[in-house]
Amino acid sequence: MTTAALLGGYRRDERRRAILLAAACLLLAGICAVDLATGPSAMPLAEALRALAAGPEGADRTLAAILWQIRLPTTLMGVLVGASLGVAGLQMQTILDNPLASPFTLGFSAAAGFGAALAIMFGAALPVAGWLLAPAAAFVTTLAAAGLVYIVARLRGSGPEVLVLGGIAVLFLFQALQLLLQYMASPEVLQQIVFWLFGSLLKANWTSIAVLAAIMAAVLPVLARDVWQLTALRLGEAHARSLGVAVTGLRRRVLLCVALLTAGAVAFVGTIGFVGLAAPHAARALAGEDQRVLMPLAALVGAIMLVGASVLAKTLSPGAVLPVGIVTAIIGVPMLFALVLRRGAGERS
Amino acid sequence: MNRLTAALAAMLTLGCALLAVVPSAEAEIVVTDVEGRRVTLAAPAQRVLLGFYYEDFLAIVGPGAMDRVVAISRAPWKDWRPMQYRAYAAAIPRIEALADVGSLDAGSFAVEAAVAARPDVAILAAWQFKGLGPAVATLEAAGVPVVVVDYNAQTVERHVASTLVIGKVMGAEARAERLAAAYRAAVEDTTARVERADGGRPRVYVELGQKGPAEYGNSYGNGMWAGVIALAGGDNIAAGQVASWGPLSPEYVLASQPEVVLITGSEWLNAPDGVLMGFGIEQGLTRERLAGYPGRPGWQDLPAVAGGQVHALYHGGTRTLYDYVYLRYLAKVLHPAAFADVDPAAELKAYYARNLPIAAEGTFMLRLAARP
Numbered sequence: 001m002t003t004a005a006l007l008g009g010y011r012r013d014e015r016r017r018a019i020l021l022a023a024a025c026l027l028l029a030g031i032c033a034v035d036l037a038t039g040p041s042a043m044p045l046a047e048a049l050r051a052l053a054a055g056p057e058g059a060d061r062t063l064a065a066i067l068w069q070i071r072l073p074t075t076l077m078g079v080l081v082g083a084s085l086g087v088a089g090l091q092m093q094t095i096l097d098n099p100l101a102s103p104f105t106l107g108f109s110a111a112a113g114f115g116a117a118l119a120i121m122f123g124a125a126l127p128v129a130g131w132l133l134a135p136a137a138a139f140v141t142t143l144a145a146a147g148l149v150y151i152v153a154r155l156r157g158s159g160p161e162v163l164v165l166g167g168i169a170v171l172f173l174f175q176a177l178q179l180l181l182q183y184m185a186s187p188e189v190l191q192q193i194v195f196w197l198f199g200s201l202l203k204a205n206w207t208s209i210a211v212l213a214a215i216m217a218a219v220l221p222v223l224a225r226d227v228w229q230l231t232a233l234r235l236g237e238a239h240a241r242s243l244g245v246a247v248t249g250l251r252r253r254v255l256l257c258v259a260l261l262t263a264g265a266v267a268f269v270g271t272i273g274f275v276g277l278a279a280p281h282a283a284r285a286l287a288g289e290d291q292r293v294l295m296p297l298a299a300l301v302g303a304i305m306l307v308g309a310s311v312l313a314k315t316l317s318p319g320a321v322l323p324v325g326i327v328t329a330i331i332g333v334p335m336l337f338a339l340v341l342r343r344g345a346g347e348r349s
Numbered sequence: 350m351n352r353l354t355a356a357l358a359a360m361l362t363l364g365c366a367l368l369a370v371v372p373s374a375e376a377e378i379v380v381t382d383v384e385g386r387r388v389t390l391a392a393p394a395q396r397v398l399l400g401f402y403y404e405d406f407l408a409i410v411g412p413g414a415m416d417r418v419v420a421i422s423r424a425p426w427k428d429w430r431p432m433q434y435r436a437y438a439a440a441i442p443r444i445e446a447l448a449d450v451g452s453l454d455a456g457s458f459a460v461e462a463a464v465a466a467r468p469d470v471a472i473l474a475a476w477q478f479k480g481l482g483p484a485v486a487t488l489e490a491a492g493v494p495v496v497v498v499d500y501n502a503q504t505v506e507r508h509v510a511s512t513l514v515i516g517k518v519m520g521a522e523a524r525a526e527r528l529a530a531a532y533r534a535a536v537e538d539t540t541a542r543v544e545r546a547d548g549g550r551p552r553v554y555v556e557l558g559q560k561g562p563a564e565y566g567n568s569y570g571n572g573m574w575a576g577v578i579a580l581a582g583g584d585n586i587a588a589g590q591v592a593s594w595g596p597l598s599p600e601y602v603l604a605s606q607p608e609v610v611l612i613t614g615s616e617w618l619n620a621p622d623g624v625l626m627g628f629g630i631e632q633g634l635t636r637e638r639l640a641g642y643p644g645r646p647g648w649q650d651l652p653a654v655a656g657g658q659v660h661a662l663y664h665g666g667t668r669t670l671y672d673y674v675y676l677r678y679l680a681k682v683l684h685p686a687a688f689a690d691v692d693p694a695a696e697l698k699a700y701y702a703r704n705l706p707i708a709a710e711g712t713f714m715l716r717l718a719a720r721p
Contacts, residue, residue, distance in 0.1 A: 041604030062603055065647025070600050121619055131563035131622070186428045187454050188559065189619065202599070203564060319590030319601040321565070 017293040020286060024300040028079070031307045035075045038311055040318040041066060077204030078307040078324075080212045081265045082275055086302020087295060088261040089276030090283065091223065094230050094291075095251045095258075096160045097237070102277035103262040106167030107145050109273055110174035112266040115141030117181040117193045134196060135208065139267040145170045146259030150252060158251040159237075199270035199325025201310055208268035215264040219257045226250060227291040234289050272325040274332040275302045281339050305332065380517045382497040383475060383510050390494060393520030394470040398450065398463055398493065401425055401474035402500055402511075403437070405670045408704040409515045409525050415441045417519070420466035422477070424452030430665055432616040432628040432711070440707045453480045460484050464491040470518055475499035500668045503576045505536050512670060528670055528704065535673040535696075536580075539680050543582035546687035553583035553683070554597075554607035554653070557664065558614045561622020562641035565602070567594045573667055574613065581680035583609065603647045609682055610653040612642055613664040614712075626663045628711040635661055635712045643717070658682065663713040671700045678714045 036052065037045045043063070051063040052072075058064035088103035096105065103109075119137035126133065152166035182190055223230075229250050232240040240247055266272070279302035280294075286301075287293045306324070309331055313322040378390040396419045399406055403426050407414045421444075427434045438444045448466045451457035458481065463471065471493050478485060478497045485495050496518055498511035509529040516525020555574045557566040569575040570591035578585040586605040587597055614626030614635060624638045639661045643654045653659055660682060666675035674697040681688035694714060701709040 039604075040598055040601035062647050062650050066600050066603055069646030070603075123619065123621060126621075131561065133621070186424075188429075188617070192559070202596070314598075317590075319587070319597055320570075321596045321598050 017287055017290070021293065021296060021300070024297060024304065028300055028304050028307070031304055031311065032075050032079065035078070035307050035311050035314075036067070036071050038314050039066065039071055040314075073204040073206060073209060074201045074310065075307060076209050077201050077212070077269060078310050079303040080209060080216065081201070081269055081272065082279070082303035082306030083299035084212065084216060084261040084265040084302070085272065085276035085306075086279035086283070086298040086300070087220070087223065088258045088265070089302075090280035090295060090298040091230065091254050091258050092276075093280055094233055095158075095254050096163055097233075098160060098164070099281070100277075102273060103258060103265070104271065104273050104276065106149050106163065107169075107171030107174055108142050108259065108262045109266065109271040110171050110178060111141040111145035112138040112263070112271060113193075113197050114174045114178040114181065115139070116196045116270070117178055117185070120192050120196065121181055121185055121189055131203075132207075135203075135267040139263045141174070142263035142266060143259055145174060146255065146263075148173075150255060153252055153255065158248050158255070163251070163255070195323070196270050198323035199266075199272035199328075200321065201269055201306075201324050202321055203268055203270070212264045212268065215260055219260050222253065223257055223295065226254065227295060230254070230295075231289060231291045270323075270325060272306065272328055274325075274329040275305050278332040278336050278339075279305055282335065285339055285342065305335075378517060378520075380496060380514050382514050383499045383507055384478065384497045386495075386497065388470075388494045388496050390470060390518065394468075394518050396466075396468045396470075397519070398466060398468035398471040400450075400472060400477045402472075402498060402515075402669075404433075404705065405500060405512070406472065406515060407437075407706065408670055409512055409528060410519045410521045411524050411704075412706075414519075415443050415447075418447060419468050420448040420450050420463060422452050422458065423447070423449040424454065424457075428452075430616060430627065431618055432630065433665070436628045436707050436710075453477050458484070460487050460491075463488060464493060468493055471495045472515065472518065473497055474501065476501060500670070500672075503572070503667060503672070505533055508532055508670065532670055532673060536676065539673065539677050540580060542687040542691075543580075543680055543684060546582065546684035548684065548686075550582055550584040551608040551683050552586055552605060553578050553609045553611065553679075554586050554602055554605065555611040555613065556597075557594075558612040558624030558638070558642075558661065559617055559620050561620070561624075561638070562645055563622060565596045565599055567591075568597045569594050574611070577667060577672075577676050577679060578611075581676055581683055583679065583683050599646070603651070606652055608652045608656065609658045610642070610651070610660070611679070612639055612659070612661050613666075614638070614661050615664040624661055626661060626712050627665060628709075630712045632712045632715060635715060636717065639715075639717050657716070657718065659717040661712075661715050661717070666713065671697065674700065675714065682716075 037048050047063070048067060051058055051060065051067040054064060056064055056068040085103055092101040092103055092105055093099060115137035116134040119134040123133040148170050149163060149166045153163055156162045182193060185193060229245045232243050232245050233247065233250065237247055280298045283294055283298040283301045287297045306328060309324050309328040312331060313324050313327045316322060378393065379387060381387050395417050397417055398420045399418050400422050403421070410417070448462060450463045451459045471488060473495060475497055478495065488495055496514060498514055499507045500511055509532065512525050512529040516522045554568065555578060556568050560566045568587040568591055570587040570589065571593045573594065575585050575588060586602070586607055590597060590601065612624050614624035616627040616630065617623045617625065622638065624635060626635050639659065643649060643659060648654050662675055662678065666672055674693045677688065677691055677696065678693040681691055681693060697709050697713060701707065
């Protein structure tokens with residue numbers, strides 16, 4: 001094969017990937033438009049667009065409230081949370097070198113649930129607005145869990161086995177604490193805790209969007225700087241080291257990034273877990289291992305999955321609120337099965 | 350050989366003794382509880398294990414009722430209605446000293462503790478009876494007959510049947526019959542007035558006010574408040590949307606344009622934004638917590654908010670012998686002309702004054718004044 005042929009193949013690949021990213025962006029924009037246009041008040045699309053254009057202070061106050069205070073925050077939150085979880089899941093799979101990994105692998109979701117339960121049960125005593133309390137507590141406990149894993153990684157090196165075992169210990173610790181709280185809670189409080197765990201985009205508001213956007217703005221550049229190293233790590237730790245990647249430091253840095261993204265995502269909407277597992281696999285099946293494309297694509301696929309689930313939930317049950325976490329898992333499972341079956345067939349031949 | 354004879358003799362004596370304590374048929378009380386079970390008691394119960402419906406038991410049995418209770422399931426009272434529990438415990442110190450058999454919800458209901466209290470009857474709620482399952486047979490095998498009552502069903506028939514069952518078990522038939530008749534009359538009077546009223550069925554939105562205005566709480570599509578709204582002649586916007594309870598979509602609430610909004614409050618200990626109501630809660634606090642709801646996005650143009658029809662009702666106000674006062678409050682909100690001469694708040698006070706050892710002091714129902 002000549003150099004020119006190789007170069008041509010590479011260029012073709014690059015073009016294909018650019019088209020892939022553009023198509024994913026378009027699909028996301030389309031699904032967001034559908035999400036903004038659907039809702040139980042059944043206003044025609046034109047009216048919805050007019051209300052959107054009129055701004056939050058539009059003449060028809062009810063329409064303005066529906067578009068700007070209810071639909072738009074939910075949609076944007078779906079995009080941000082889906083993208084965060086997509087990226088966090090991808091990098092967790094990368095640093096743990098494990099296809100089963102997700103943002104919640106190292107006990108992060110149990111920690112978030114424990115934090116929220118703590119706030120729901122005992123938060124009344126604190127002089128903090130009630131609606132901010134559970135998110136803040138979930139955020140802090142998720143970071144605490146990440147901190148525990150990080151300390152283990154510092155003491156014993158950050159190999160995947162150490163991280164996974166440390167993470168499992170953290171998982172059981174927070175799960176036990178959360179169960180203890182649930183045991184102590186009265187039925188009404190218990191129901192609140194369980195509903196928090198379901199995950200719901202309805203808790204979205206402009207504050208939560210700002211917080212999550214800020215986290216992404218801080219974390220994504222750090223990860224973007226490491227795309228080549230992360231791609232190399234997928235070749236295996238020994239290969240990556242031989243290519244000059246400082247694997248230990250990379251793992252710790254990425255672990256913190258994943259913790260921040262996950263904490264921000266779960267704090268406001270609860271544990272919507274499945275996106276973080278399925279989106280990276282779907283993105284990898286489409287784009288391969290090059291993180292320059294894989295990372296943005298994982299984010300886009302995560303956002304598409306979550307906003308799509310939100311549209312589906314609204315269509316299935318217009319009046320009542322169907323927790324989007326449950327819907328995501330239900331529509332995500334066939335997707336994951338399809339991926340597994342496709343890959344299995346490829347390996348056999 | 351000698352030892353064997355002695356053992357046989359002892360067993361025989363024991364057998365005879367057991368036969369002797371079985372009472373003669375003439376003195377028996379036979380009740381059929383709300384589950385259709387026939388239960389036989391030797392005499393009106395003097396040592397009661399009380400599972401739930403503490404207030405209704407107190408009202409039916411009258412003065413000295415608690416002196417005949419030896420054990421309760423404490424959590425459903427102390428944890429679910431803490432301020433109410435405190436008010437009763439202050440009036441009747443014996444309540445704090447009663448044996449606790451644990452709570453079904455926490456999985457701590459201990460049959461051993463129930464038997465150890467040596468009750469001569471256990472009065473349980475239907476949900477406790479179903480939840481206990483085989484443990485009921487264990488209780489009965491240990492000599493504690495179980496009588497089931499049910500006010501959670503919220504039907505006049507079950508309310509009346511439950512009241513008469515407690516009256517018979519406790520030998521308080523006269524009070525039970527008076528209370529049951531009063532309950533039936535109050536509900537029938539309400540439905541008759543609703544039927545006579547004209548002006549259609551206003552759209553009603555009910556929400557559990559535990560989470561505060563920042564987040565939409567549960568609404569009721571069936572049972573609980575949904576039953577009260579239907580009986581009071583309202584059109585419940587949650588009907589057909591949520592199966593029994595669950596939050597409605599904020600947009601659906603806006604699109605439904607409810608004409609009356611009910612936020613239900615209770616004595617929650619850890620609901621920093623929740624609408625607090627019940628015993629010992631000042632009206633000002635309830636109003637302050639309720640005041641945030643009309644400020645929700647898009648709510649200022651809802652007919653209910655514009656028309657000043659945002660109300661708070663005590664969440665514990667269903668499933669008791671006096672729950673008709675909340676039914677009548679809502680019916681009056683929906684059909685003011687037909688209930689012009691009805692004062693539900695005064696009816697509540699009167700019920701407590703006549704039937705219960707404490708006064709109804711606190712906030713149980715109020716209307717949020719329209720904003721200027």
